[in-house]
Amino acid sequence: MDQFLTFGIVGLSTAAIYAVIGSGLVLTYTTTGVFNFAHGAAGMLSAFSYWQLTVGWGWPVPIALAVVLLLLAPAFGLLVERFILRPVQALGEAERLVMTVALLSGLIGVARWIWDPNVARPLPAFFDDRPPFHIGPAAVTWHQAITMAVAVAVAITLRLLLYRTRAGAEMRATVDDRALVGLTGADPVRANKAAWILGTQLAALGGILIAPTVTLDAAQLSLLIVSAYTAAVFGRLRSVPLTFIGAVVIGCTESYLTGYLPQNDYLPGLRLAAPALLLFIALLVFPHRRLRGRDRRLAPVPVPTARGTLVFAAATIAFGVVLASVLGEADLITYGPIFSLGIVALSYVPLTGYAGQISLCQLSMAGIGAVVWAHFGAHGQLWALGLAVLVAAVAGALIALPALRLSGVYLALGTAAFAVVLDRWIFTLPAFHVLGVEVALFDQGSVEVTGPSLFGLRLDSGEELMVLAAVCLALASVLVAALRRGRFGRRLIALRDSEAAYATLGGNLLFAKVLVFSLASGIAGLGGALYGMQQRAITPDQFNLIAGLPLFLVAVIGGLGAVGNGLFTGTALIGPTNALITLAPSLQNPVALLPALAGMGLGKNPDGIAAHFRHQWEPLGRDRIARTALLAWLATAWLLRLGDLIDGWTFLGGALVVAVALRTWASARQAPAAEPEIPVEWWGVRRDWRPEDEEVLARGVAAS
Amino acid sequence: MASLRVSGVTVSFGGNRALDGVGMTAEPGRITGLIGPNGAGKSTLFDVATGLRRPSSGRVHLDGRDVTRMRPSARAKCGLARTFQRLELFGRLSVHDNLLVAAELGPERPRAAGVVKEILDRLGLTGLADTAPDTLPTGVGRLVEVGRALALRPKVLLLDEPAAGQDAEETERFAALLRSLADDGTAVVLVEHDMSLVMSVCDDVYVLDLGKVIAVGPPEVIRNDETVLAAYLGDA
Structure with missing residues (x-):
């Protein structure tokens, strides 16, 4: 009983923190309509800042608290509102979601940049020099007591603020109809600002309270938010009291699992994954929603022609062959994922681009493919590649079942929870037996991966695997293009x-969703298997939720409706970043922020930039002379490279410069010649009279 | 051909009853008008009939078969099709593909392309086949939605303000289309604010007000019904 009470106190103390963070999330969501995936990351950044002020610089605790909670957190909230979310306020839910995912990814990058992740940063608890007091047999630390008191104070303050003040009424009204609120004299922008300030302050408070009890690690702290998300989902993202109840359920469940879960090799991960599992369950027990009508705006999904697709596929393979032949062995490992991760990114096109299903677990699906291949394809058996695709597809079908009940932010949360469960629990399991078959995953560490055998030929070198991945990406792109042109693609759209x-x-919604999730997961599984082959050894960390965020962000920026997005994302994610790091190794940390920064630029290119790129390069493809010149130059330079007369970087840099120059030349040649300005009185004299001239003149006369 | 019968349907939103024990029948070969002031519950009744909204009580029968617990897709397979008050076109597909999706889900799937061509011709939309529906005027968009519903070869067709945004000439052509559909044996239910259209094409008219049926009868009777006039014009 004593133990039960002790774990209960621990659980309630943790619950208090979840309640504080969760209520901040609910406050922001109810006011602004934005589900802030970066809410935990804001708390994480606050915890690091607090550590810096108190431990790093030795400031007194009250001053550090005041600076973080009253200065830094509100300023951060205001900046986020002004520069990140206001530009996309008028766009759809998906765009707003992407912005906060980008922010999450960016904040983790910033924290790792400023505070070296390899240095331990213990943060003392509040009043840790005072002995704990006792409630019956259970000892309660002052930190725990303060935490619970803070939660109660937050609950009372929020209640008073939202229901007893004009500002609160304004905040509650804003989410329902911004325009209507504006007409009543209230200011939706002011309400949004207030919500972001308060929400960030609550996240900061929670971050500071939880930091002394856990390791101060950017990703781990940001993901602790999963528990707070679960609490918020208990509150249906709208009710602060229900969020508090949810927090108590989660805090106590976690605590009692720690105390009472049997000790064996299979369950430690379950403790870590419990919040995500609870989140998944909480999402599923939601009442049925009505079927969704039309969104305000949707990114276009161009129909690729058969010829265009084949040209693109051939170009992809050629790109792979050229890269494989010019890069050294180390660079092949670095740049190989252009194609394998490109395949994973391509899985977003049918899933999110066509069918609108937001998934944050595609890299986890790739992990499933990789691990299946690692074990069953250890001797290069090609059928194991099919098995990797199949197992990933089945896992995708499992995700599709909740997807029938969830959409938008809830689906993103559900898939994020799935990724966390896989990463923290399933991928860390030791080998086990199912129906007499041994199932081994990552062997609680890393697994070696080898290449496949094709027609008796073992593909194991970096060059061979890069070409294989390029061929697979080309084939997968052709498949997705065919899907877009066909009946199923139309149905998904x-x-x-x-x-x-x-x-x-x-x-049939269920059938369509199960099929598209399976298809996308199968594609991701194939990409994962190829990625594993190129990396030679894989660990669960390579496939976790945080690792998958940059891939998701770059894919969204590329434009999820375009079939070329796989190659675009693979190249944009792997190419420039690694090239910059090679040229200037000190840029490693800022370069890690690029995907997040690109994600935040979504407001400027909501339809994606892959189509924009295509449009820019079309003149080169249409101009026979420029095209032939480029191919001739590439062939010559390639031969020079093969003959070791130039190095790989010269070849690639030269190719880029020549391609850009030829594109500019071709664009100039194709631009219509500018017509000399002819005064209106000379129309029909110095140039022919045109049918539309009459209307132009009539309009001019009417306007004068 | 099939008929639609809803009986005793009640739907509540919070404390408000959007529909209160509503009953209605639509027979093959007849055009049934459903009129009433804004907020009377007309579109909600369509939602209940098509399965997008579960009633708290009441039944829906299609061709004598109780479909109350069926999913919307299953009801469509039984021959029920509808349009929406707020346009629900597939904005990223062309007009042609909007119809093609429906035709491929309908009973004439093997000759879906032919069905689409025939309907585009019938509605005068052939010239717009490759157009993105979002760029069309509302009136034309509504016609595309009608075409998409027709591509299912429905036995019961529910039309929610299909003539809104059409000019007099287009409305006249649309009335002829409705008549020809009914002549083919389709049961047509028409929600419409254009009273002259309703009164000219409908065989029966149901009048809804505040979630209740306040009058039923042929147009000439409804036109002079005191209760109906009061509902539309007020009691003054």
Whole structure:
């Protein structure tokens, strides 16, 4: 009983922190309509700042608290509102979600840049010099008591603020109808600012309170938020009291699992994954929602032509062959993922681009593919590649079942929870037996991965694996393009555009969603298997939620409707970043922020930049002379490289310069010649009279 | 051909009853009008009939078969199709593909392309086949939605303000289309604010007000019904 009480106190103390953070999340969501994935990261950054002020610089605790909670947190909240979310306020839910995911990824990068992750940073608890007091047999530390008192104070303050003040009424009204609130004299922007300031302060408070009890690690602290997310989901993202109840359920569950879960090799991960599992369950027990109608705006999904797709596929393979032949062995490992991760990114095109299903666990699916290949393809058996795709596809189908009940932010949360469960628990399991078959995953560490055998030929060198990955990306792109042109692609787009209309036409939502999740996961699984082969050895960390965020962000920026997005994302994610690090190793930390920064630029290119790139390079493809010149130059330079007369960097740099120059030349040649300005009185004299001239003149006369 | 019958349907939003024991029948070959002031519950009744909203009580029968617990997609397979008051076109597909999605889900799937061509011709939309529906005027968009519903070859067709945004000439052509659909044996239910259209094409008219049916009858009776006039014009 004593133990039960002790764990109960620990649980309630943790619950208090989750409640504080969760209520901040609910406050921001109810006011602004934005589910802030970076809420935990804001708390994490506050905890690090607090550590810096108190431990790092030796400031007194009250001053450090005041600076973090009253100065830094509100300023951060205001900056986020002004520069990150206001530009996308008018866009759809998905865009707003991407911005906060980008912020999460960026803040983790910033924290790792400023505070070296390899240095331990213990943070003392509040009043840790005072002995704990006792409630019955259970000892309560002052830190725990303060934490619980803070939660109670937060609950009372929020209640008073939201229901007894004009500012609170304004905040509650804003989410329902911003325009209408504006008409009543209230200011939705002011309400948003207030919500971001308060929400960030609550995140900061929670971050500071939780930091002494855990390791001060950027990713771990940011993901502790999963528990707070679960609490918020208990509150249906709207109710602060229910969020507090949810927090108590989660805090106590975690605590009692720590105390009472049997000790064996299989369950430690379950303790770590418990919040994510609870989140998954909480999302599933939501009441059914009505079928969704049309969104305000959706990114276009161009129809690729068969010829264009084949040209693109051939170019992808050629790119792979050229890269494989010019890069050294070390660079092949570095740049190999251009194609394998490109395949993983391509899985977003049918899933999110066509069907509108937001998934944050595609890299986890890749992990499943990689681990299946590692074990079953250890001797290069090609059928194991099919098995890797199949197992990932089945896992995808499992995700699709909750997807029938979830959409938008809830689906993103559900898939994020799935990624965390895989990473923290399933991937860390030791080998086990199912129906007499031994299932080994990452062997609680890393697994070696080898290449496949193709027609008796073992593909194991960096060059061979890069070409293989390029061929697979080309084939997967052709498959996705065929899907877009076909019946199933049309149905996916239809169900995304209006679930209600699709269902009332007789479309089966469950079937379509299961199929597209399976297909996308199978593609990701193939990418994962190839990625594993190129990396030679894989660990669960390579496939966790945080590692998958940059991939997701770059894919979104590329434009999820374009089939070329796989190659674009792979190249953009792997190419420039690693090239910059090679040229200037000191840039490693800022370079890690690039995907997040790109994600935050979404407001400027909501339809993606892959299509923009294509449009820019089209003149080169259309101009026969420029095209031939480029191919001739590439062939010559390639031969020079093969003959070791130039190095790989000269070849690639030269190719880029020549391609850009030829593109500029071709664009100039194709631009219509500017017509000399002819005064209106000379129309029909110095140039021919045109049918539209009459209307132009009539409009001019009417306007004068 | 099939008929639609809803009986005793009640739907509540919080404390408000959007529909209160509503009953309605639509017979094959007849055009049934459903009119009433804004907020009377007309679109909600369509939602209940098509399965997008579960009623708290009441039944929906399609061709004598109880479909109350069926999913929307299953009801569509039974021959029920609808349009929406707020356009629900597939904005990223062309007009042609909007119809093609429906035709491929309908009973004439093997000759879906032919069905689409025939409907585009019938509605005069052939010239717009490759157009993105979001760029069309509302009136034309509504016609595309009608075409998409027709591509299912429905036995019961629910049309929610299909003539809104059309000019007099287009409305006249649309009335002829409705008549020809009914002549083919389709049961048509028409929600419409254009009273002259309703009164000219409908065989029966149901009047809804505040979630209740306040009058049923042929147009000439409804036109002079005191209760209906009061609901539309007020009691003054």
